[in-house]
Amino acid sequence: MEFSITQYSKFMTLLDMLLHNLRTLHMSLEDSIKWLGEVMAEIGPTRSQKNEEQNVFNIEQANAIIDYLKISLFQHYRLYEFLFFSTREEIVIGTEQVIEVVKTSVHPFPEPLIEGISFDIHSTFIEPPSTSDMEMKGLDQEQGPEHSQSESDTSDMDPLVGFTIEDVKSVLAQVTEDILKGIQTEINEKLQIQEEAFNTRIEKLKKA
Incomplete structure (x- = not known):
C-alpha cells in the first residue's frame, strides 16, 4: 500500500x-x-x-x-x-590503555624540545648553570690568581721528572715481558688443543 x-x-x-x-x-x-x-x-x-x-x-x-x-x-x-x-544488570566493558609520557628532565639531559638543537647550544644559552658549578666558580674567584697559577704550573710539569732512562727501560721491559708471556701461554694452549684433535683423528683412521 x-x-x-x-x-x-x-x-x-x-x-x-x-x-x-x-x-x-x-x-x-x-x-x-x-x-x-x-x-x-x-x-x-x-x-x-x-x-x-x-x-x-x-x-x-x-x-x-x-x-x-x-x-x-x-x-x-x-x-x-x-x-x-524491568531493571537489568549493566555490563561495563572497558579496555585499559597504557600511555607512556615523557620523563621529566634530569641534568645533564635537556627537556624535550619542539625543534631540536644541539646540546652545546642548549647548555650554553638555555640551561641555567647548576648550583655546583656556581659554587666552584665562587671558590675559584675567592682563591684568586695564585691558586690558578699553581694549578697551571702543576699541569705543565713533566710526569717523567725524577725517573732515569734505565728506570723507564726496566718498566717497559717488564710490561713487554708480561704481555708476551700471556700471548705465549695462549698460543701454547691452542697448539695443544689442535695436537689432541689431530691425534684423535689419526687414531680413528688407524682403527678404520
Missing part, C-alpha cells in the same frame, strides 16, 4: 506517541487501544465537512495501520513493558 510523505510523517508520529505513552506514561494496553481509537477518529476518514483538512488516511489505509499495530506493538505489549520497565 502506498502512502504519501505527509501520511508517512503522521504514521511515524503516531507510532512514536504510542511508544511514549508506554515508556513515559506507563499506559496499559487497554488505555493505548482507546487512545489509538480517539486519534484515528481525528485523523482518519470522516463524513464531516469541517474535518476534511485533517483527514489524512482513508478507510483502507486506516485499517492497514490498525492491523500493523495489532500484530507488532499490541501483540507484544508485555514484551515492550518488560523492555522499558
Whole structure:
C-alpha cells in the first residue's frame, strides 16, 4: 500500500506517541487501544465537512495501520513493558590503555624540545648553570690568581721528572715481558688443543 510523505510523517508520529505513552506514561494496553481509537477518529476518514483538512488516511489505509499495530506493538505489549520497565544488570566493558609520557628532565639531559638543537647550544644559552658549578666558580674567584697559577704550573710539569732512562727501560721491559708471556701461554694452549684433535683423528683412521 502506498502512502504519501505527509501520511508517512503522521504514521511515524503516531507510532512514536504510542511508544511514549508506554515508556513515559506507563499506559496499559487497554488505555493505548482507546487512545489509538480517539486519534484515528481525528485523523482518519470522516463524513464531516469541517474535518476534511485533517483527514489524512482513508478507510483502507486506516485499517492497514490498525492491523500493523495489532500484530507488532499490541501483540507484544508485555514484551515492550518488560523492555522499558524491568531493571537489568549493566555490563561495563572497558579496555585499559597504557600511555607512556615523557620523563621529566634530569641534568645533564635537556627537556624535550619542539625543534631540536644541539646540546652545546642548549647548555650554553638555555640551561641555567647548576648550583655546583656556581659554587666552584665562587671558590675559584675567592682563591684568586695564585691558586690558578699553581694549578697551571702543576699541569705543565713533566710526569717523567725524577725517573732515569734505565728506570723507564726496566718498566717497559717488564710490561713487554708480561704481555708476551700471556700471548705465549695462549698460543701454547691452542697448539695443544689442535695436537689432541689431530691425534684423535689419526687414531680413528688407524682403527678404520
